[in-house]
């Protein structure tokens with residue numbers, strides 16, 4: 001089912017796109033959690049990580065190459081960054097069009113609070 005990300009990819013609603021090709025679109029998160037917060041989204045609608053198939057392996061790999069290139073483009077590659085993919089409700093996924101968060105521009109600290 002199409003989400004707001006499909007409209008961003010099709011440029012039907014405004015967003016700050018930093019990279020786009022025939023497979024992937026990368027744009028600024030509207031509610032950033034760090035100085036740099038980019039969403040890297042396959043143009044193909046894949047709802048969640050739980051829906052990926054072997055046919056998606058190339059596009060998923062391409063998302064990492066785009067993440068690396070965008071991180072360099074935005075000047076955060078040298079110090080580093082974090083890539084996050086949330087899956088479904090326990091993973092904190094809000095938009096059901098698979099996406100990778102590229103987050104950086106400051107020291108991010110611990111990824112998760114330790115489970116007790």
Ligand code: AMP
Nearest residue numbers: 004015028029030031086092093094095
């Ligand atoms: P997730 O919780 O992993 O599904 O992340 C969804 C992300 O999409 C959140 O960080 C939102 O801030 C972001 N988001 C939602 N709507 C938009 C939008 N129109 N433009 C850019 N980012 C958005």
